[in-house]
Amino acid sequence: MTTQSNENKPQAKYRKDYQAPSHLIQKTELYFNLNEEQTRVIATSTVTQNGESNTLSLVGEQLNLVKLLVNDVEHSDFEKKEGVLDIFSLPKEFTLTIETEIDPVSNTALEGLYKSEGAYCTQCEAEGFRRITYFLDRPDVLAIYTTTIEADKKAYPYLLSNGNKIDAGDLDNGRHWVKWNDPHPKPSYLFALVAGDFDVDRDVFVTRSGRKVDLEIFVDKGNLDRTPHAMLSLKNSMKWDEERFDLEYDLDIYMIVAVDFFNMGAMENKGLNVFNSKFVLANNNTATDADYLDIERVIGHEYFHNWTGNRVTCRDWFQLSLKEGLTVFRDQEFSSDLGSRAVNRISNVRTMRGPQFAEDASPMSHPIRPEKVIEMNNFYTLTVYEKGSEVIRMMHTLLGEARFQKGIKLYFERHDGTAATCDDFVAAMQDASGVDLSQFSLWYSQSGTPQLSVTSRFDEQSKSFTLTVSQTTPSTQDQQTKRPLHIPFDVELYSSTGEIIPMVINGQVVDNVLSVTEESQSFVFENIDAAPIPSLLREFSAPVKLEYDYSDSQLVTLLNHATNAFAKWDAGQMLLAKYIKLGVEAYAKQAEFALSQDVLDAFRGILLNPDLDPAFISEVLTIPSHNEVSGWFETVNVDAIASVLKSMKVQLASELEDEFSAMYHSLVQHNYDISHSSIGKRALRNLSLSYLAYLPKYGETVKAHYDNANNMTDKTAALYCANSASLTVREGLMEQFSSEWSHDGLVMDKWFMLQGSNPSSTALQGIKHAMTHSAFSLKNPNRTRSLMSSFFNANPVNFHAIDGSGYQFAGEIIAQMNTINPQVASRLIDPLLKFKRFDATRQDLMKRELEKLRGMDGLAADLFEKVTSALA
Ligand code: TRP
Numbered sequence: 001m002t003t004q005s006n007e008n009k010p011q012a013k014y015r016k017d018y019q020a021p022s023h024l025i026q027k028t029e030l031y032f033n034l035n036e037e038q039t040r041v042i043a044t045s046t047v048t049q050n051g052e053s054n055t056l057s058l059v060g061e062q063l064n065l066v067k068l069l070v071n072d073v074e075h076s077d078f079e080k081k082e083g084v085l086d087i088f089s090l091p092k093e094f095t096l097t098i099e100t101e102i103d104p105v106s107n108t109a110l111e112g113l114y115k116s117e118g119a120y121c122t123q124c125e126a127e128g129f130r131r132i133t134y135f136l137d138r139p140d141v142l143a144i145y146t147t148t149i150e151a152d153k154k155a156y157p158y159l160l161s162n163g164n165k166i167d168a169g170d171l172d173n174g175r176h177w178v179k180w181n182d183p184h185p186k187p188s189y190l191f192a193l194v195a196g197d198f199d200v201d202r203d204v205f206v207t208r209s210g211r212k213v214d215l216e217i218f219v220d221k222g223n224l225d226r227t228p229h230a231m232l233s234l235k236n237s238m239k240w241d242e243e244r245f246d247l248e249y250d251l252d253i254y255m256i257v258a259v260d261f262f263n264m265g266a267m268e269n270k271g272l273n274v275f276n277s278k279f280v281l282a283n284n285n286t287a288t289d290a291d292y293l294d295i296e297r298v299i300g301h302e303y304f305h306n307w308t309g310n311r312v313t314c315r316d317w318f319q320l321s322l323k324e325g326l327t328v329f330r331d332q333e334f335s336s337d338l339g340s341r342a343v344n345r346i347s348n349v350r351t352m353r354g355p356q357f358a359e360d361a362s363p364m365s366h367p368i369r370p371e372k373v374i375e376m377n378n379f380y381t382l383t384v385y386e387k388g389s390e391v392i393r394m395m396h397t398l399l400g401e402a403r404f405q406k407g408i409k410l411y412f413e414r415h416d417g418t419a420a421t422c423d424d425f426v427a428a429m430q431d432a433s434g435v436d437l438s439q440f441s442l443w444y445s446q447s448g449t450p451q452l453s454v455t456s457r458f459d460e461q462s463k464s465f466t467l468t469v470s471q472t473t474p475s476t477q478d479q480q481t482k483r484p485l486h487i488p489f490d491v492e493l494y495s496s497t498g499e500i501i502p503m504v505i506n507g508q509v510v511d512n513v514l515s516v517t518e519e520s521q522s523f524v525f526e527n528i529d530a531a532p533i534p535s536l537l538r539e540f541s542a543p544v545k546l547e548y549d550y551s552d553s554q555l556v557t558l559l560n561h562a563t564n565a566f567a568k569w570d571a572g573q574m575l576l577a578k579y580i581k582l583g584v585e586a587y588a589k590q591a592e593f594a595l596s597q598d599v600l601d602a603f604r605g606i607l608l609n610p611d612l613d614p615a616f617i618s619e620v621l622t623i624p625s626h627n628e629v630s631g632w633f634e635t636v637n638v639d640a641i642a643s644v645l646k647s648m649k650v651q652l653a654s655e656l657e658d659e660f661s662a663m664y665h666s667l668v669q670h671n672y673d674i675s676h677s678s679i680g681k682r683a684l685r686n687l688s689l690s691y692l693a694y695l696p697k698y699g700e701t702v703k704a705h706y707d708n709a710n711n712m713t714d715k716t717a718a719l720y721c722a723n724s725a726s727l728t729v730r731e732g733l734m735e736q737f738s739s740e741w742s743h744d745g746l747v748m749d750k751w752f753m754l755q756g757s758n759p760s761s762t763a764l765q766g767i768k769h770a771m772t773h774s775a776f777s778l779k780n781p782n783r784t785r786s787l788m789s790s791f792f793n794a795n796p797v798n799f800h801a802i803d804g805s806g807y808q809f810a811g812e813i814i815a816q817m818n819t820i821n822p823q824v825a826s827r828l829i830d831p832l833l834k835f836k837r838f839d840a841t842r843q844d845l846m847k848r849e850l851e852k853l854r855g856m857d858g859l860a861a862d863l864f865e866k867v868t869s870a871l872a
């Protein structure tokens, strides 16, 4: 973060302006002297000139420069400006010693070196290392780090950094020191330091080639009963990466530290991951099934970064998706290989169609490889991560697993140990496979969500079926004109009775994945006896919106007969979407709306189908979210959507009451375990209860569900039911939960989330009251996100209240967070940026809050970038 006066506006950087660094750093030796009152950092680097200039410009923020030596001699030929240290008249090769003083204790931005409760820790990605020392803080400068940490031995018995511990010693004043060496050259953003007192869970993993790796998970004292799942997930990740990607771990030790104060999920620092404690700690009493799966996914994600991110890193931050898109793809495949592929795909697609599509349509729209950045922290987005992963997945679809893995192998042969670009990755994929990816690479530079409009024509005479596919990408704020993309379009044809019809084009049976490359293109299928039902965009084979005029009965046929689980689910979603759209239109005319009997029966059939996985059934019966539905309309009618979604739930509940009730009773499990089959049964049972909760007589069932629960999944499911259906038992249950768990912030997050998403009209009052809860603090990002993000993003009716009370509250919280933690503030503001999607009254109210923020003194670059682009 850089705070700016209004005359001194934060400057944008452009991808096209990339220049190689003026100097390279071979080795950096760091010495940290940790003290509550003052922390000293001495950085000694071996530097060589890498171009024409003998001036070295280092970046640094919030640093107090104490001393500067060149080749061990005091050097005074330098100039210090805002955020930059220019050092002049340097020889071609030299050692540079810089001593700085920093203040981790007052660092609430949680970037650089800071304190999380009693422990020191660091977060350097993206540009946090410059808050530790003046440096070439850019990812294409790779150095070998040796780090010595000195601190009080009693308060900080563990002193950790990257790589291997090479030396340690005691000092006579109750202090001690430890020295670490990381043999792998790395950019500064992968540096990490931790100092504190922990409990340690230790284990060992033997790699395929026989290397013994010590595994260590550091947690707050007393939490050892919450580490086994993280440890198991780590070992599963290491094994999976060997088997699926042929990649082995490369150090003798792998450490994970769990901290309570953390801006994101976790960080892949070489050999020393730092994790948000919510992605490590779990036992049956504190964690839900979803928490267990999240832990597995995030542990996997950070571990997979060791190759895709650390061994090959990014040349510049515009290339972020090189590591993040690819690593998300890898963690999605990991979760799919270990669990249900269909359920994972469905949940990833919901994220794309809801929040990612919304980001594409917002003033902050950007390609997966952005062209222009003011604050890099603003680009750790759904677009770079999730759409980035979809782009990798499309290459996987076009190449197939074998050729994709050949591409990965070539990528590492070419780029191991270096900082690469997205183009390098695509080139490796193309060269290894022989598949032409030249048009495909446009996915890296074009922003926005493409729209596929498909029409069909059956010709009795020629027995042919023609699919005509048109693509357009609506212009976005960052990019007016769009070009046709290479879209892998996965299709299957069904007869009206649900049999698969072979796809023959020009006399040849063709693959299911068609390549759409033109603005408009027709595919003519031969030997077709009667008009088929096309199953389109199977597996969500490209991150696009699809339009095809299905009849109800066609969708019911696909829902019943599609062999591909994702396509089956999607048919159900399209069916619901048709009715939701009708309902929202009917709302204005105050007309009634209802699902037809055929549709209800189709969903009843799914619910009762004994051949389907319960986890899958519960996905089919989960209707689209308010956020996803909002994306279907030019102007969002908040109340109409909320009302239609609620009536749909009430109608499903009353029509399928007997079936839901039977499910609820038959799916009881007496013991808790987290096998995928148990998780699936609990999901369907709790989903059934969530429908029943909309029928008044089930209030007591919900309360009994809470009282009888022997695990956190069922407890929070009961609370969720009581909360979303505004049951009278809600108050009592919420109180019971809070008195039981007020000492545990992570568990209380579930409670804060429910307060934030409370649909009742008293929600805002409840939220303000929750802020006074002993477990709440705006300084803790988990707490703030639980309470505030859930209000801003998952409480549409109250956040968008027509009196502006929700927006005004948001404006106040964001302003406070701008000072405390600009990164968190910047994530909170996203819903306000989307004001253009609402009616004039709401637009004005939202804009007023953005304008207030824009006029604020000390506005951080994070918010500056978003507010100015929204108001532009
Ligand atoms: N590289 C991290 C990940 O995706 C992201 C991350 C963790 C991060 N902490 C951060 C990004 C702080 C920006 C700021 O796994």
Ligand code: ZN
Residues within 6 Å of the ligand: 301, 305, 323, 324, 327
């Ligand atoms: Zn990542």
